[in-house]
Amino acid sequence: MPAIPANPDRLLADLDHLRTIGAVGTGVSRMAFTDQDIAARAWLAAQMAEAGLEVTVDPCGNLFGLPPGDAPCLLVGSHSDTQPLGGWLDGIYGVACGLELARAALEAGGPRIAVVSFQDEEGRFGGLGGSAVWAGRMSLAAADTTTDADGVSFGAARVAAERIGPAGAIMGEVPPSRFSAYIEAHIEQGPALEAAGLALGAVEAIVGVRRWTLTFRGEANHAGTTPMALRRDAVQGLGRYITDLNTALAPIVTDRTVWTLGRITVDPNAPSIVPGAASVSVQMRDAEAARLGRMRDTALTLAQEVAAARGLTLEAEEGIALDPVAMDPALVDRLAAGAQEVAPGRWQHMPSGALHDACNVAAVLPAAMLFVPSIGGISHNPAEDTAREDLRTGLRALAAALGEDITRA
Amino acid sequence: MPAIPANPDRLLADLDHLRTIGAVGTGVSRMAFTDQDIAARAWLAAQMAEAGLEVTVDPCGNLFGLPPGDAPCLLVGSHSDTQPLGGWLDGIYGVACGLELARAALEAGGPRIAVVSFQDEEGRFGGLGGSAVWAGRMSLAAADTTTDADGVSFGAARVAAERIGPAGAIMGEVPPSRFSAYIEAHIEQGPALEAAGLALGAVEAIVGVRRWTLTFRGEANHAGTTPMALRRDAVQGLGRYITDLNTALAPIVTDRTVWTLGRITVDPNAPSIVPGAASVSVQMRDAEAARLGRMRDTALTLAQEVAAARGLTLEAEEGIALDPVAMDPALVDRLAAGAQEVAPGRWQHMPSGALHDACNVAAVLPAAMLFVPSIGGISHNPAEDTAREDLRTGLRALAAALGEDITRA
Numbered sequence: 001m002p003a004i005p006a007n008p009d010r011l012l013a014d015l016d017h018l019r020t021i022g023a024v025g026t027g028v029s030r031m032a033f034t035d036q037d038i039a040a041r042a043w044l045a046a047q048m049a050e051a052g053l054e055v056t057v058d059p060c061g062n063l064f065g066l067p068p069g070d071a072p073c074l075l076v077g078s079h080s081d082t083q084p085l086g087g088w089l090d091g092i093y094g095v096a097c098g099l100e101l102a103r104a105a106l107e108a109g110g111p112r113i114a115v116v117s118f119q120d121e122e123g124r125f126g127g128l129g130g131s132a133v134w135a136g137r138m139s140l141a142a143a144d145t146t147t148d149a150d151g152v153s154f155g156a157a158r159v160a161a162e163r164i165g166p167a168g169a170i171m172g173e174v175p176p177s178r179f180s181a182y183i184e185a186h187i188e189q190g191p192a193l194e195a196a197g198l199a200l201g202a203v204e205a206i207v208g209v210r211r212w213t214l215t216f217r218g219e220a221n222h223a224g225t226t227p228m229a230l231r232r233d234a235v236q237g238l239g240r241y242i243t244d245l246n247t248a249l250a251p252i253v254t255d256r257t258v259w260t261l262g263r264i265t266v267d268p269n270a271p272s273i274v275p276g277a278a279s280v281s282v283q284m285r286d287a288e289a290a291r292l293g294r295m296r297d298t299a300l301t302l303a304q305e306v307a308a309a310r311g312l313t314l315e316a317e318e319g320i321a322l323d324p325v326a327m328d329p330a331l332v333d334r335l336a337a338g339a340q341e342v343a344p345g346r347w348q349h350m351p352s353g354a355l356h357d358a359c360n361v362a363a364v365l366p367a368a369m370l371f372v373p374s375i376g377g378i379s380h381n382p383a384e385d386t387a388r389e390d391l392r393t394g395l396r397a398l399a400a401a402l403g404e405d406i407t408r409a
Numbered sequence: 410m411p412a413i414p415a416n417p418d419r420l421l422a423d424l425d426h427l428r429t430i431g432a433v434g435t436g437v438s439r440m441a442f443t444d445q446d447i448a449a450r451a452w453l454a455a456q457m458a459e460a461g462l463e464v465t466v467d468p469c470g471n472l473f474g475l476p477p478g479d480a481p482c483l484l485v486g487s488h489s490d491t492q493p494l495g496g497w498l499d500g501i502y503g504v505a506c507g508l509e510l511a512r513a514a515l516e517a518g519g520p521r522i523a524v525v526s527f528q529d530e531e532g533r534f535g536g537l538g539g540s541a542v543w544a545g546r547m548s549l550a551a552a553d554t555t556t557d558a559d560g561v562s563f564g565a566a567r568v569a570a571e572r573i574g575p576a577g578a579i580m581g582e583v584p585p586s587r588f589s590a591y592i593e594a595h596i597e598q599g600p601a602l603e604a605a606g607l608a609l610g611a612v613e614a615i616v617g618v619r620r621w622t623l624t625f626r627g628e629a630n631h632a633g634t635t636p637m638a639l640r641r642d643a644v645q646g647l648g649r650y651i652t653d654l655n656t657a658l659a660p661i662v663t664d665r666t667v668w669t670l671g672r673i674t675v676d677p678n679a680p681s682i683v684p685g686a687a688s689v690s691v692q693m694r695d696a697e698a699a700r701l702g703r704m705r706d707t708a709l710t711l712a713q714e715v716a717a718a719r720g721l722t723l724e725a726e727e728g729i730a731l732d733p734v735a736m737d738p739a740l741v742d743r744l745a746a747g748a749q750e751v752a753p754g755r756w757q758h759m760p761s762g763a764l765h766d767a768c769n770v771a772a773v774l775p776a777a778m779l780f781v782p783s784i785g786g787i788s789h790n791p792a793e794d795t796a797r798e799d800l801r802t803g804l805r806a807l808a809a810a811l812g813e814d815i816t817r818a
Contacts, residue, residue, distance in 0.1 A: 190634025207633065211680060223669035224616065224694050224762030225599025226786060235670050239651025242644060260632035261644050262680045264673055264687075271620060271671045271690035271728075278673075281680035285633050319680075353633030377635060 004111070006097075006104040006399040008392035014047070014096045015391070018080070019088040027382025028088050031148075032081040032120035032129075033061060033157040040080050040092075041164045044099065044117060051103040053115070055169040059140060060130045061119035061161035064174045065102055067112040074402060075179040075365070076101050077116035078186055079131075079357060081124070087187075087384020089391075091121055093372070094185040097395050101402065113402070114179065118357045119161075125154040131357035135176065135364045181331060182367040183402065184358045185394055187386050191377025192350060199393045200339040200347035201371035202332050205287040206359050207351050208324035210296050213263075213281050214303050215315040216241070220268055220276030232311045234278035235266060241280070241306045248302045252294050256351055259284045259295070287324045287351040324351075325359045328366035335370050338401025343393055370394060370401075413520070415513040415808040417801035423456070423505045424800070427489070428497040436791025437497050440557075441490040441529035441538075442470060442566040449489050449501075450573045453508065453526060460512035462524065464578040468549060469539045470528035470570035473583045474511055476521040481589040483811060484774070485510050486525035488540075488766060490533070496596075496793020498800075500530055502781070503594040506804050510811065522811070523588065527766045528570075534563040540766035544585065544773045590740060591776040592811065593767045594803055596795050600786025601759060608802050609748040609756035610780035611741050614696040615768050616760050617733035619705050622672075622690050623712050624724040625650070629677055629685030641720045643687035644675060650689070650715045657711045661703050665760055668693045668704070696733045696760040733760075734768045737775035744779050747810025752802055779803060779810075 021043060022029045022036030030036040041063050045055045048065030056064045063080075067073060078094025098115030105113045119130030125146040132138040144155030162171065188194075193201055218232030242261055249259060263281040284295045300316055307314040332349070339347035350371065352358075358367045372394040375385045430452060431438045431445030439445040450472050454464045457474030465473045472489075476482060487503025507524035514522045528539030535555040541547040553564030571580065597603075602610055627641030651670055658668060672690040693704045709725055716723040741758070748756035759780065761767075767776045781803040784794045 188634060189631055190636070191639050192634075192636055195636075195639060209633075221786065222598055222763060222788060223667065223671055223692055224618075224764070225597065225601075225788070226667065226762075227599070227601055227604075227665065228667055229664070230600050230604060230786070233669075235651060235673065236655075239648050239670075242648025243652045246645075255638070256636065258632065258635065258637055260642075260680070260683055261648075262632055262675070262682050262684055263678045264644065264675045266671070266673045269672045271669070271692050273671050274669055275671055283632055283680050353635070354631060355633070377630060377639070379631060379634070 002403040004101055004105050004399040004403050005108050006100050006395050008395050011096055011100045011395050012388060012391060014099065015088070015092065018043070018092050018096065022082070024085055025382050026088070027085050028082050029085050030080065030082045031084055031122065031124040033160045037081050038160050038163050041117060042166065044080060044095065045164055045169055046166050047099055048115065049166050049168065052106050053102055055166065056174050057161050057164050057169055057171055058134065058174050059158065060133045060143065061158050062130045062134055063117045063164060065099065065115040067102060067106055067114055069112055072178060072180040073112035073114055074181050074183065075114045075116055076183045077118070078184050079119070079121035080117040081120055081122050083122050083380045085382060086122065086380055087382060089187045089384060089386055090189065090379055093187055093391065097185045097398055100395060101398060111402070111404070121357055124148045128355060128357060128360055129154060131360035135360040137360050137363055176364040179365055181328070182358065182361040182365045183331065183398065184356055184369045185398060186356060186369060186371060187379065188371040188374045189354050189379035190374060193371060193373035194375065194377065196348065198346050198348055199343040199373065199390055200397055201350040202336040202339055202347060203352045203369035203371060204327055204332055204349050205351045206325040206356060207285040207287045207353055208289055208292050209283060209285050209320050209322045210292050211281065211283040211319040213279055213317045213319060215277055215279040216307055217277045217313045217315065218311065221274040223272045223274050226274055231274050233274050234312060235275040237306050237310045237312045238264070238278040238280060241303055244302055244306065245299060248298050249295060252291060252298060257286045257291065258353060285353055289323050325362050327362070327368040331366050331368035334401045335368055335397070338397040341400045342396040370397060411812040413510055413514050413808040413812050414517050415509050415804050417804050420505055420509045420804050421797060421800060423508065424497070424501065427452070427501050427505065431491070433494055434791050435497070436494050437491050438494050439489065439491045440493055440531065440533040442569045446490050447569050447572050450526060451575065453489060453504065454573055454578055455575050456508055457524065458575050458577065461515050462511055464575065465583050466570050466573050466578055466580055467543065467583050468567065469542045469552065470567050471539045471543055472526045472573060474508065474524040476511060476515055476523055478521055481587060482521035482523055483590050483592065484523045484525055484588040485592045486527065487593050487595055488528070488530035489526040490529055490531050492531050492789045494791060495531065495789055496791060498596045498793060498795055499598065499788055502596055502800065506594045506807055509804060510807060520811070520813070530766055533557045537764060537766060537769055538563060540769035544769040546769050546772055585773040588774055590737070591767065591770040591774045592740065592807065593765055593778045594807060595765060595778060595780060596788060597780040597783045598763050598788035599783060602780060602782035603784065603786065605757065607755050607757055608752040608782065608799055609806055610759040611745040611748055611756060612761045612778035612780060613736055613741055613758050614760045615734040615765060616694040616696045616762055617698055617701050618692060618694050618729050618731045619701050620690065620692040620728040622688055622726045622728060624686055624688040625716055626686045626722045626724065627720065630683040632681045632683050635683055640683050642683050643721060644684040646715050646719045646721045647673070647687040647689060650712055653711055653715065654708060657707050658704060661700060661707060666695045666700065667762060694762055698732050734771050736771070736777040740775050740777035743810045744777055744806070747806040750809045751805040779806060
């Protein structure tokens with residue numbers, strides 16, 4: 001399989017420049033449609049144009065660099081917006097890889113590769129909004145009503161997309177039918193690759209998420225005058241639930257299943273009052289929908305048992321429920337082959353525990369993702385980093401995997 | 410033992426009138442030095458004067474009704490201020506009992522009984538402030554610097570004491586040396602008497618309190634990308650601690666020991682982030698200082714073990730530490746004898762799980778307390794109530810117990 005002659009030095013030079021746009025210490029702040037985000041997109045658009053790609057900005061602010069020709073081609077990218085204070089690689093690594101691959105492929109005379117930076121992946125507004133609208137999973141009208149923390153709507157903010165430029169850029173729709181498949185490179189944002197001593201991960205699925213809020217409700221009482229035997233203490237139910245949930249889930253889960261009780265609210269939350277109510281968020285992630293269903297049933301049954309045994313009542317409010325998204329098996333095989341070529345024995349198949357634009361794009365195109373390690377598993381933080389050699393290896397694996405036109409795979 | 414001819418009908422009439430001062434629905438709002446508090450104290454002062462007691466208001470706003478004569482006499486009372494929205498009996502029951510006993514004793518020609526309503530027991534400012542200053546446990550200058558939720562100081566608020574009146578009232582010090590002993594009647598504010606089917610409780614001790622805040626500190630991480638095996642999840646430590654603390658304390662405690670984990674704070678407290686820190690308030694109450702010490706040691710050792718087993722660190726910040734306050738044994742015997750006389754077999758010795766003015770007064774005078782039941786154990790709430798027959802029984806028990814001059818006991 002011929003590799004695209006992509007240049008890791010150019011990739012790193014691009015990334016080094018991009019981290020100066022919106023730089024805050026070692027981190028970056030480029031929330032969607034801020035001046036910093038627009039500046040980064042404008043710089044990317046200029047590189048695309050200079051490379052000979054046709055620059056198009058769609059109404060959501062998604063930025064495309066398209067190779068000459070009309071036949072469907074491969075799309076490579078991610079997002080260039082960041083968390084309010086994020087790291088220097090989250091999202092932009094995949095965009096910069098797409099830019100270098102498209103540029104190198106154009107220089108080499110093929111294959112045809114387009115690059116994209118989706119908008120608002122990080123959720124200044126709804127999160128994953130740009131790719132959701134592009135893939136037809138949300139209407140632009142619905143996206144327009146989402147607001148940021150200050151009440152600014154996506155609809156009002158997206159007029160800034162017109163400032164992306166460069167001169168000659170086209171404002172218009174770029175339908176998914178222009179593409180044959182989607183590849184997204186991304187930092188892992190977790191510690192699994194580093195812990196295993198590996199350089200690359202071929203993502204087979206993006207995990208599904210089930211979340212709900214459980215509230216144990218008892219009776220608030222004076223902490224001095226209420227004997228233990230007469231209490232209906234909601235925190236006692238909470239403590240037992242946190243502990244017993246591990247035991248209850250153990251027979252169901254795999255090493256890659258995760259569950260998190262991340263938010264706790266106690267009422268009235270006073271040292272001298274027996275807690276009358278305790279709420280906890282229960283979030284579960286797994287790559288298999290059936291397993292998530294069993295986990296949900298187990299977790300709710302346990303909560304009912306814990307409540308009943310302590311004279312508490314239980315309220316369960318279901319929140320986010322996202323099914324797992326399988327990556328395209330043929331594309332995963334291609335990425336795995338590329339990984340094996342450049343890092344023999346130093347890669348693995350793995351799920352993505354985080355959501356990515358590929359979740360949305362997979363609804364309309366074959367899609368797959370390649371992960372590079374995150375040092376210490378840290379992301380959404382200025383300390384986010386990846387060894388420069390690993391950044392190079394990721395590009396080389398993509399170049400090896402995508403050398404043959406994906407539409408002929 | 411001759412009983413004081415106290416009149417339960419007058420007691421109930423006084424209580425029924427007093428609940429109209431600051432009434433909010435079935436509850437009462439008379440925070441210290443508010444117009445409602447001053448109005449209640451003025452009405453009490455008028456009743457004292459009418460009964461022939463000398464009315465004196467000290468610089469803290471503590472209101473005394475003193476019988477003629479100079480020899481030390483018995484002091485009976487409690488407080489007439491309330492929580493921001495409290496019940497109709499908390500505090501005022503003891504003051505009204507004191508008023509009726511002093512009045513009836515004066516009418517009957519003896520024994521000499523004084524009545525008091527201490528100020529700010531409920532803590533608009535510091536809590537128990539009036540009795541603390543009176544008993545020399547806090548200087549007036551220190552009390553003056555305490556502030557309410559709006560930043561008003563005790564020092565600024567207490568000028569309202571001058572408005573208590575009535576005409577002829579004395580503003581001045583009333584030193585503890587004027588008294589031989591202190592008796593405080595109070596609603597239980599807990600469910601123990603009701604649950605046991607009893608009418609009266611002779612309080613042997615006011616429990617001590619030890620409190621600290623424990624913080625389990627791990628590492629905040631992405632809830633999707635961080636495998637369970639690589640997490641240092643503070644909430645997992647918290648859950649185990651809540652549960653195991655019950656087991657660890659079981660060999661140490663009595664039926665009357667209580668412990669409460671009432672306030673929980675999680676950081677960053679987000680459903681999608683592995684909790685980096687979890688704090689919990691641990692409050693323990695028992696009538697024996699030695700037991701409280703063993704409980705403290707056990708609870709801290711367990712916390713260290715739980716933290717160490719999960720790769721967490723532990724911070725322990727000690728808060729309130731109040732030693733138990735024993736009531737005067739001879740006075741407790743007197744109250745027990747009175748209880749047995751009016752409610753044979755329907756009373757018990759018991760600790761007070763709540764703090765009372767008697768905690769402070771016990772530092773300078775022999776002191777004891779008598780409890781009447783609280784319906785449903787409810788207090789600090791407009792639903793607070795006690796059966797009228799129980800209110801009568803409490804007064805009759807005091808009248809029986811205190812008929813013989815306490816100074817000759």
